[in-house]
Amino acid sequence: MAKLILVPTPIGNLEDITLRAIRILKEADCIYAEDTRVTRKLLNHLEIDQQIFPFHAHNEHKVLQQVVERISGMNQAVLVSDAGTPAISDPGFLLVRECIREGIEVECLPGPAALIPGLVASGFPCDRFVFEGFLPHKKGRQTRLKALIEEERTIVLYESPHRLIRCLAQIEEFLGSDRQVAVARELSKVHEEFVRGTATEVKTHFEKHPPKGEIVLLIEGKK
Secondary structure, X not given: OOEEEEOOEOOOOHHHOOXXXXXXXXXXXXXXXXXXXXXXXXXXXXXXXXXXXXXXXXXXXXXHHHHHHHHHOOOOEEEEOOOEOOOOOOOOHHXXXXXXXXXXXXXXXXOOOOHHHHXXXXXXXXXXXXXXXXXXXXXXXXXXXXXXXXXXXXEEEEEOHHHHHHHHHHHHHHHXXXXXXXXXXXXXXXXXXXXEEEHHHHHHHHHHOOOOOOEEEEEOOOO
């Protein structure tokens, strides 16, 4: 029976890949990847020689049916993203849904996702939280933030370095300058950093020290 397996890949430190993930990557009939160059580097590091095909945000609608048909004729296909778990703010949802519709078995291995270590090490309650992924770049951004004003659970966002200061300024404006936030940057990498404080304090820090790398932004829920 055909199967699609979603394999999480390290968000930074390559030692974070599991033994099971390595075995599945070796056994796969083929691998679909968000960026074939990034995945090739990982496979080379693991000494795995596999076929890699692109499946990313710019082509997923166009090639979806073709990919599903190809998977249906295989024993085991794998989907990976550049880092973390596929479909978490990365391509994958459409393929999973379509495979399920076509009767193809879908399995997801447990593994890295930046939101979890960011949340747990933030110091905010993590028994209940809401994950918003990336906010819209322009249209709808303020609407999404305003909808979080009364949210009592910890809020988890992904943000890019060049939009972080703007986002912190909007948190000041809509959620309050004294709202506690934490910025987790470059998780599991050499320059991993947590900056915690009020929205104003954290914004001031990054105005003086421009941020770089991958960022998880945590916002304490309304008390």
